[in-house]
Amino acid sequence: MIGLRMISKTFRTLITISLMVISLGIMPGKRQVLGDSMQSIRIYESTEDTTYHTAAIARGNQLYLSSNFLTSSLGLERKPLPNGTTGLCLGDLCIPMVSRSGDDPVYQEDNQEYYSINYFLDALGSRYTWDRESGTFLLGLRASNQQSPEQGTTPVEFSLPTMDGQEVQLSDYRGRKVVVFAWASW
Amino acid sequence: MDMQGAKVAKPWVEKADATYPALVDQSNKLGTKFQYNYVPLIILFNEQGRRVYGPQNFSIGDSEDRELLTGWLNDEPGVLAHRQASDGGQNGEFSEAEAALRFQYANYLLRNDQKASAVKQLEKALTSDPDNWIIHKQIWAIEHPEKFYDGNVDFGWQKEQLEREAQQNE
Secondary structure, three states: HHHHHHHHHHHHHHHHHHHHHHHOOOOOOOOOOOOOEEEEEEHHHHHHOOEEEEEEEOOOOOOEEEEHHHOOOOOEEEEEOOOEEEEEEEEEEEEEEEEEEEEEEEEEEOOEEEEEEHHHHHHOOEEEEEOOOOOEEOOOOOOOOOOOOOOOEEEOOOOOEOOOEEEEHHHHHOOOOEEEEEEEOO | OOOOHHHHHHHHHHHHHHOOOOEEEOOOHHHHHHHHOOOEEEEEEEOOOOEEEEEEEEOOOHHHHHHHHHHHHOOOOHHHHHHHHHHHHOOOOOOOHHHHHHHHHHHHHOOOHHHHHHHHHHHHHHHHOOOOOHHHHHHHHOOOHOOOOOOOOOHHHHHHHHHHHHHHHH
């Protein structure tokens, strides 16, 4: 019991220290720009169907996320580009993070770089929406933003599970005509 | 298609004694891909996997719909072209990416037992895409499951609900 109590006390201390560190981390600190606010935000990534929590800087309509978070959670990497600028990259697709019509896509604070996720997604043509009421930023990083193929042009592919969870692909029926009937009980 | 998954669709599939694969589209994946906002409808794909018709509304009780389908399956020439001309082609422009994103997030919340938050996201999705009957009916089905999943769908209640909503919006 004593051992457990000691562990418990140590654990509580660790939590307290951790919370202090986090609190210090998200304090306004040295930022001087009026209207900015550091806040805890939930990110919903639709193609992974998962959520993350992180600290972010809200500046007008732009939401800035730390480069560490972008890399570790969303898989976006910073890469130097041939023109000397820095790109934020999704695989081989890099978006130069340079100022465009007055918007500054990069934000520096306490030796940490923050990138405007809106700027990146706009350039990428990805869909997103910022639900400020619930403090959630919804994005589809790897979602196809393309319209479905025109009728008759290219073969289409999709997959859905059966009632028993077996995945079925349209291409499983190649060589046969397929009727997809979409319905709901309601 | 139902955010509440296979469990609510299964009784209907069993009742129909379906001999074809019944697939579950819990996150409205096809609705997003093929840009439709209502059901029931059909989409037809030829032997090469190319989409040749739809999405278009479809009722097996409608003789013209049945003729279209049997005609196409029997390789009758021109059957789709005639119908597409009279239908005016596909649905209108699909500019409701936000609604689709919120719908997917609502699905995530519902699966994580956050029903109230899920409904809120669906209501916002419906604001972005007010003609989307999939979202509209999904909200009803979550909030009033007894009107949808107790054996029969209460279409009388749906009609009354529409009238109530119309009065509220006046």
